[in-house]
Amino acid sequence: MKDYRSSPLYVATYAVLTLLYFVFLGSVAVKYGVNINFFVLAILVIPVLLRLVALLKRKVVVSDDGIEIRDLFKSGFVKWDDIESVGFSSRRRTFLFIVTKDKNGYLIDDSVENFKELLEEIGKRVDRNKLPENWQDIVNSYKPSYGGIALVVLAVLVIGYVILKSLSG
Structure with a gap:
């Protein structure tokens, strides 16, 4: 059984961003008070905070029986035989799509640590006809x-x- 979690680099960058955003909100509240503009700025922290929580919660477990995907909004276990297809998309970010026979879909992005190793593990365990024809090329040419x-x-x-400018001026 192998566990894959979010890359510490991704978690650290989002943690720093979230922390700085809260410091920024605090400095705005101290300097200008709490008003409608403050609440608008506070609402904008929600997507950043959700991304951080999703990164912290994400876990992919590969076992002989199947693959378990835990995420903020969707989690589940899929037996290897229940996988209908595996897809791959690489543009600005890289995504792996797993579609089951009952048409459920799971998405794993490359913010998972050792993503290439995860691709290799999936390639070993899923029937070749359920993988893209160029699967081995995809795995070999993958770059984070x-x-x-x-x-x-x-x-x-x-x-x-x-923040520095607002504190100094």
Whole structure:
């Protein structure tokens, strides 16, 4: 049995972003008071907080019996024989789609640590006719996508700059 969790790099960047966002909200509340603008800014933290919680909760367990996917909004266990197809999409981020015989779908993105190893494990256990024809090429050519992390780091820098400016002025 192998466990795959969210990459610590993804978790750390979203944790720092969430923390800085709360510091930013605190500085806005102190400087300008709590008003409608504050509540609008506070609502904007919800997607960031949900992403952090999803990263912390995510777990993929591969066993001889099947694959268990735990996520914030959808969790389940799928036996290897119950998988109808496996899909793959690689654009800005990389996604793995697992569709079961009863038409349930599961999505795993490459924020999972050791994603390439996970792809290899799935390739070993799922019937070849349920995988894309070029599965081995997909696995061999897979490269982690860091675009999401880069955007979060940029957001951290911007919010950090705004906080420093508001504290100094």
